[in-house]
Amino acid sequence: MLFYAVFLQLGNLTPTEALCTVSSATSRSADFEQLALPLFGSLYNHAFWLTRNQADAEDLVQETFSKSLRAFDSFQPGTNFKAWIFRILRNTFLTTRTGIAASRTVFLEDHPETLAATAVDLTPEDNLIRLGDQAALQSALEQLPPLFREVLLLCDVEEIKYKDIAVILDVPIGTVMSRISRARSTLRQLLQPQFGESL
């Protein structure tokens, strides 16, 4: 951004630039709002899962929008805006007290997981009926370690592609794949006491 600021200053110093009016910030802001406001609900939902608190979630989303608007010049048109702003949301969260505390309470060894094959004694329709129990799933999601819950929310709720999740989480795509695999396996394990081995 420092370099960008210097560049702007240089631009103002040339005669051509000096004769031009400063570009319209209104247009830029309108472009930003057009892209960002439809994601407000998704960002708020994700922020709530991260912060577990309505006020903190709203603050987090507001700060995310504020930072995103300021940094909107660095967004490259044609790339995934949703991934870009989710990354800003996540990085903003990680700098908060709640974020730091949450990231330090990841005790994966408390959540053993296996990748055992699924039992085949129940039909998919049985599973569908059983999985209709939203409360059980929400409870299981809450019990997931944050790293696992986060990747599942991005993949299954936000339907973001692996390569973009890798950008948001700042990890290699292989890590995204392994986290998704382990997250789903752990989720099944958490649901098994209620749903048996059908998962």
Add this chain to the structure above:
Amino acid sequence: MNQMSQNDQSTEHLNPDEVNAFIDDELLPGEQQGVQHHLSTCHGCTLRVLSATRLKAATGRAGQRFAPPPEALGRLTAQLHSQQTETAPQGKKKVVSFDSFRTAAWTALAAAVLLTVSLFGWRQMHQTNTLAAELLDQHLATLSNGATPQVISTDRHTVKPWFQGRLPFSFNLPETLPPDTILKGADLTYFNGQPTALLLYTIHKHEVSIFLTQRSTSPTLTPLPRTRAGFYLRTATTSNLNIVAVSDVNPADLDLLVAALVSIQKPA
């Protein structure tokens, strides 16, 4: 997902990564056809895929749980408009004389220097992030229940000799460890393209991964962040080893273990 194996001709069942990539629509067209062909002949995998699809859909519904309060959007847009007003440039035209070109030239030079420094810094940061991600990934892999160490022993006289012939370097393991620190075993792995001894310890039931690499092949250890995703990273060097420790245990305890490992190595 070009690393996915083709299963169209295979009788092997789909592995979990393939199932996930299939239901997440992450397979290449050829791979997808291969999986679909396999599913047409494998009842067990078909049920697994259907179950996984249902779970994914149900997770999507359950995860979409929190709606913002109705007035929140109004507050947000008001904040954005306020921010725009503060940062919007004045409409007044600004004319600058040609005398300023000298200043502009110096500014351009400064910008070029800044760009060079920034690029160097970016490359350094990129490398650091990649290495830290690789370390954390390997550490997380050891936490899995299914990840059994290649050598399981609390005895250093078993663990150290196991690496003989497997690594182009040797190391010592401390006889006396800090309180409540236990050697669990070890793995032979690769880190940053180098053969690496991965020592597995526990401190107060927290898992610790220690990565030992040969210093002569990489004399300077790239600086790593001291924390990443809630885990602590500690680095140390001896005359012939680079040592990196990863854990979520209290950093003071982690430092004690690293210090014990450093002190037991042979001096130059």
